[in-house]
Amino acid sequence: MSTHPDARRVLDDAPTQLYVGGSWRDADGGATMPVEDPATGEELCRVADASVADGRAALDAAVAAQADWRGVPPQERSEILHRAFVLMQERSDDLALLMTLEMGKSLAESKGEIAYAAEFFRWFSGEALRIDGYFKQAANGQSRVLVMKQPVGPCLFITPWNFPAAMGTRKIGPAIAAGCTMVVKPAEQTPLSMLALARLLEDAGLPAGVLNVVPTSSSADLAAPLISDPRLRKLSFTGSTEVGRTLISQASEQVLKVSMELGGNAPFVVFEDADLDAAVDQAMVAKMRNMGEACTSANRFHVQDTVAEEFAAKLADRMRALTLGHGADEGTDIGPLIDADQRGKVTELVDDAVAKGATAVVGGGVREGAGYFFEPTVLTGVTADARLLKEEIFGPVAPIATFHDEAEAIAAANDTEFGLVSYLFTRDLSRALRVSEALETGMIGLNQGLVSNAGAPFGGVKQSGLGREGGNEGLAEYLETKYVAVKL
Numbered sequence: 001m002s003t004h005p006d007a008r009r010v011l012d013d014a015p016t017q018l019y020v021g022g023s024w025r026d027a028d029g030g031a032t033m034p035v036e037d038p039a040t041g042e043e044l045c046r047v048a049d050a051s052v053a054d055g056r057a058a059l060d061a062a063v064a065a066q067a068d069w070r071g072v073p074p075q076e077r078s079e080i081l082h083r084a085f086v087l088m089q090e091r092s093d094d095l096a097l098l099m100t101l102e103m104g105k106s107l108a109e110s111k112g113e114i115a116y117a118a119e120f121f122r123w124f125s126g127e128a129l130r131i132d133g134y135f136k137q138a139a140n141g142q143s144r145v146l147v148m149k150q151p152v153g154p155c156l157f158i159t160p161w162n163f164p165a166a167m168g169t170r171k172i173g174p175a176i177a178a179g180c181t182m183v184v185k186p187a188e189q190t191p192l193s194m195l196a197l198a199r200l201l202e203d204a205g206l207p208a209g210v211l212n213v214v215p216t217s218s219s220a221d222l223a224a225p226l227i228s229d230p231r232l233r234k235l236s237f238t239g240s241t242e243v244g245r246t247l248i249s250q251a252s253e254q255v256l257k258v259s260m261e262l263g264g265n266a267p268f269v270v271f272e273d274a275d276l277d278a279a280v281d282q283a284m285v286a287k288m289r290n291m292g293e294a295c296t297s298a299n300r301f302h303v304q305d306t307v308a309e310e311f312a313a314k315l316a317d318r319m320r321a322l323t324l325g326h327g328a329d330e331g332t333d334i335g336p337l338i339d340a341d342q343r344g345k346v347t348e349l350v351d352d353a354v355a356k357g358a359t360a361v362v363g364g365g366v367r368e369g370a371g372y373f374f375e376p377t378v379l380t381g382v383t384a385d386a387r388l389l390k391e392e393i394f395g396p397v398a399p400i401a402t403f404h405d406e407a408e409a410i411a412a413a414n415d416t417e418f419g420l421v422s423y424l425f426t427r428d429l430s431r432a433l434r435v436s437e438a439l440e441t442g443m444i445g446l447n448q449g450l451v452s453n454a455g456a457p458f459g460g461v462k463q464s465g466l467g468r469e470g471g472n473e474g475l476a477e478y479l480e481t482k483y484v485a486v487k488l
């Protein structure tokens with residue numbers, strides 16, 4: 001258990017029941033599941049473990065609330081979101097500590113995530129006021145075209161453990177703005193942050209039944225009947241491509257609208273004309289944010305051969321200087337990975353690269369002792385057949401490969417079935433635009449290692465997903481377009 005002076009209080013105050021139809025209640029039969037501290041492996045508390053029947057009750061509540069909720073004026077929906085934004089800032093310290101306890105990231109990172117998560121409430125409180133349509137004369141002058149936007153209807157959100165608040169608010173924010181009701185199934189490892197968000201939205205005045213939260217240890221069993229229920233109108237998921245594929249196929253039965261934020265394999269491309277120190281600074285952000293447990297994480301570094309050695313040495317120095325520890329402890333830079341499975345996968349990928357000829361300049365293995373720690377690692381001499389160039393690492397490991405010219409860099413960057421984000425470092429404007437046009441990803445960090453922004457369209461191409469979250473595009477995902485042909 002963390003020695004942070006507020007840890008016990010924050011855990012004792014945290015809601016641990018299901019939130020359904022505006023009431024807090026136990027799961028069917030009183031079932032509970034443990035929440036573990038990944039830094040120590042200890043049980044922090046127990047949370048209600050929703051059954052299939054609890055999931056159905058949550059959808060019943062969302063369906064029952066939909067008719068009234070869509071009639072609530074945009075200004076009221078906007079004000080609820082704005083109050084939620086303010087409350088999130090007021091509660092930031094406690095929400096961040098709760099997140100660190102259940103997820104492991106450092107307190108500074110958790111505070112950063114709470115601030116980022118709150119921005120989705122602020123952004124969509126504005127967007128709620130800008131839902132429009134249009135009226136025009138038909139081309140032949142004989143009739144009129146009236147176009148209106150309406151809420152899609154009840155949604156199911158399946159959210160991940162790596163950003164337990166922000167991946168929720170960027171679905172919940174636009175759904176509230178558009179007038180949709182929802183059921184949220186948070187990740188089994190991190191239910192506390194989502195339940196705390198439900199309490200916050202209740203305090204912000206969100207009417208009963210608009211948001212329902214059902215943590216469960218039986219995700220697939222709970223989700224499947226909801227996805228095949230004809231009353232559900234939309235499914236939004238953030239997580240692996242493998243699970244996303246299954247969900248898309250289940251959703252096809254009812255021709256559900258889907259938004260999928262799936263896996264990534266982000267290339268971080270450094271040309272010899274880049275500002276190398278700035279590139280190293282941004283590499284630390286792109287690689288080490290969230291201990292590398294992010295779909296946006298720089299998965300592989302492609303560095304021009306003339307500067308690769310210098311880049312690797314500078315990156316290794318920065319990685320060596322990081323302090324591993326409990327996320328709630330003063331001075332911790334890097335927390336643990338989420339669980340033994342995740343750490344096992346990272347270990348396997350690093351061992352594979354080393355067996356095929358890579359060298360660990362720093363790190364390379366697990367940190368022994370309690371918790372799921374993995375050392376910050378830089379690998380050089382990574383061969384083209386190493387699995388970690390193709391698979392998402394989701395850990396603090398930076399493999400460095402080299403390229404000779406621009407064409408080779410683009411080919412290497414695009415050599416993946418994923419297409420979420422690329423990072424590109426160059427001081428040559430023409431090259432920056434040329435390469436940006438050639439990169440097959442939904443987002444590009446140009447001379448910066450972070451693309452996240454509530455006001456921008458986040459999302460991928462290829463097998464990284466469908467749809468966009470954030471920006472104006474994020475609201476459109478929750479609106480249907482209806483056209484009325486008007487005979488004068």
Ligand SMILES: O=CCCCC(=O)O
Nearest residue numbers: 162163294295296452
């Ligand atoms: O795993 C994906 C998380 C994306 C976090 C972000 O929005 O930056």
